[in-house]
Amino acid sequence: MAVETVRVGLEERAYDILIGSGVRERAAELAYGRLLTVTDSEVDERYGEWIDTVIGADFKFIFPAGEASKTPVTVIDICRYAALEKYDRKSCFVAVGGGVVGDMTGFAAAIYMRGVRFVQIPTTLLAMVDSSVGGKTGVDIPEGKNLVGAFHQPQLVLIDPDFLKTLPGREIRCGLAEIVKTAMILDAELFAELERDPAGLVDAADFGRMARIIRRCCELKAAVVAEDEREAGLRAILNYGHTFGHAVEMLSGFSISHGEGVAIGMCAAAELAVASGTLSRAEADRQKALLQAVGLPVSLSRRFAVDKVVDVMGRDKKSADGRIKVVTVDRIGHAAVGQPPLEAIAAAVEAIYA
Ligand SMILES: NC(=O)c1ccc[n+]([C@@H]2O[C@H](COP(=O)([O-])OP(=O)(O)OC[C@H]3O[C@@H](n4cnc5c(N)ncnc54)[C@H](O)[C@@H]3O)[C@@H](O)[C@H]2O)c1
Ligand SMILES: O=C(O)C(=O)C[C@@H](O)[C@H](O)[C@H](O)COP(=O)(O)O
């Protein structure tokens, strides 16, 4: 498979996303000073030998896999490890893993010695289509998801779809949630392509198709980030499904994963838009059918009380002047951002109870 390049056009912070089978081997050529690899326990179990031989960093920091590790303590531990091993300002951190590894490595790189370089080598579908691109880095705190973090762009992103061969089905589905999100907000054609054979996406057996979808998602996200790097306006659309989703993810104690929370959140956002008359029921149903076809959740258990969900949503980073901002879609491929009344938000949660 040929290597494709998507450029994230951010002037002095511009960088390339290289996509292709075998592209991970380019990690042997990284010329950004001394390298510190960061990964999680599960990725290390499968790819530790490859990391050691190909990237050949002086040291490797490994933390226990899972969202529960995405804390300020882990990030400080990465920084302490780097300090102990005398990494200097010219060093570079290399994230090998999913979104949890990428978000924390990027944040550690943003704050270690007030900023060092980092490279993203995503190994989950979600990280390939979304989290490795755009420079949002950070950690969770008990009060909410990603509430502590920084914008810090990588030097390079190496996306090798071969990593997907070992990715469990549940994680493929989580990546598909962000892909459906991207299609819903930006690309009706991509949405229709996903609808053509949703089950085939979960198998991820058609590597050519998956690589094209990954590339398209990266192109779409890169364009949004290039226009609005720090979420002053447009970039908020990438948060479709997230205001509801992050709340549900947190309240579940992360038994609902990020991708699953986003799927549930997109269903709530669609109900909100239908109720306010901006989205047709037919298009909301198409979204729901696609999510169901790839095996993602589309409803919420009643154990998540509506007032709790709305309360946690109030700590979302998009909130302003005490009002919650919600991203909706008014037709497939076109997003809008609004500040609906609390009653409408609560009604949208009620509407997706199982
Ligand atoms: N920064 C952003 O723009 C952005 C965008 C989307 C999501 N995120 C964040 O990303 C996180 C979710 O990322 P995720 O879904 O990748 O989760 P994750 O990083 O926890 O990875 C999921 C699981 O897959 C395992 N894994 C990774 N690669 C594997 C492989 N190739 N084979 C087998 N197992 C593998 C991991 O060890 C982990 O257990 C959330 O914290 C979310 O907030 C950030
Ligand atoms: O890159 C962005 O911008 C996104 O919003 C992408 C989201 O998929 C991602 O989950 C992001 O981390 C959420 O951002 P947050 O600002 O709500 O924490």
Ligand SMILES: [Zn+2]
């Ligand atoms: Zn997300």
